[in-house]
Amino acid sequence: MLRGTVELLILTTLRGGPRHGFGIARWLEQTSDDELQLEEGSLYPALHRMERRGWLESEWGISDNNRKVKLYRLTSRGRARLQSETEGWAAFAAAIGKVLRAAEAV
Amino acid sequence: MLRGTVELLILTTLRGGPRHGFGIARWLEQTSDDELQLEEGSLYPALHRMERRGWLESEWGISDNNRKVKLYRLTSRGRARLQSETEGWAAFAAAIGKVLRAAEAV
DNA sequence: CGCAACATCTCCGGATTCAAGGTATAGGGC
DNA sequence: GCCCTATACCTTGAATCCGGAGATGTTGCG
Numbered sequence: 001m002l003r004g005t006v007e008l009l010i011l012t013t014l015r016g017g018p019r020h021g022f023g024i025a026r027w028l029e030q031t032s033d034d035e036l037q038l039e040e041g042s043l044y045p046a047l048h049r050m051e052r053r054g055w056l057e058s059e060w061g062i063s064d065n066n067r068k069v070k071l072y073r074l075t076s077r078g079r080a081r082l083q084s085e086t087e088g089w090a091a092f093a094a095a096i097g098k099v100l101r102a103a104e105a106v
Numbered sequence: 107m108l109r110g111t112v113e114l115l116i117l118t119t120l121r122g123g124p125r126h127g128f129g130i131a132r133w134l135e136q137t138s139d140d141e142l143q144l145e146e147g148s149l150y151p152a153l154h155r156m157e158r159r160g161w162l163e164s165e166w167g168i169s170d171n172n173r174k175v176k177l178y179r180l181t182s183r184g185r186a187r188l189q190s191e192t193e194g195w196a197a198f199a200a201a202i203g204k205v206l207r208a209a210e211a212v
Numbered sequence: 213c214g215c216a217a218c219a220t221c222t223c224c225g226g227a228t229t230c231a232a233g234g235t236a237t238a239g240g241g242c
Numbered sequence: 243g244c245c246c247t248a249t250a251c252c253t254t255g256a257a258t259c260c261g262g263a264g265a266t267g268t269t270g271c272g
Contacts, residue, residue, distance in 0.1 A: 003109030015209045035201035095141035102137045103121045
């Protein structure tokens with residue numbers, strides 16, 4: 001997992017509604033066809049700092065399978081952050097693409 | 107600059123032939139339309155560890171404008187590494203793309 | 213000469229990722 | 243009831259690495 005992308009991925013996952021930590025990791029795995037594996041040692045610290053920064057809010061709840069879970073939801077600041085991170089990613093990926101294509105041409 | 111991409115960018119830059127540190131940074135800036143700025147505090151340590159790992163070889167020389175420069179060149183291991191990093195990047199960017207599109211659909 | 217631009221280098225703080233280990237609970241099989 | 247697995251949350255510590263800042267030296271120009 002490239003450093004700096006975990007938060008983008010979490011924000012993106014929460015776009016579709018509240019989810020708990022494990023659920024976020026599983027959704028990412030499935031959606032990316034097992035390409036993106038979010039380790040717990042990255043996931044939980046990331047959730048905590050994002051909540052500290054006001055991008056997320058959490059609340060204890062019960063999951064479908066009757067487990068105690070901590071549900072995370074995007075705040076408005078989180079939604080704004082999602083947008084800027086998405087744009088940042090697009091710009092960065094485009095820049096890398098430019099460089100890779102330029103080097104191919106050589 | 108996303109962590110983990112500096113080495114890919116350096117390897118890519120050197121694909122077109124030997125270059126010195128400053129030259130690498132300038133080529134990246136120009137080619138990416140100033141989107142990718144490689145700071146000196148990242149550049150030189152990266153060059154050193156890549157040489158230590160056998161991906162690069164260096165040699166002192168004189169530049170066009172008559173400056174003493176350290177020219178870096180890809181080794182065969184470096185070329186192999188460039189290929190695997192390029193593939194890794196493509197796979198990763200594709201995975202992120204999948205996730206972003208999936209979340210948009212929600 | 214003085215100064216800007218070029219060129220290399222190192223130190224250090226801050227951030228972050230992952231492996232590893234810990235805790236707890238639900239549900240199935242025996 | 244008891245064990246085991248899967249689910250779910252968390253923390254710690256090591257390793258990595260990026261970027262800001264500062265140091266050094268050189269070339270060429272006004």
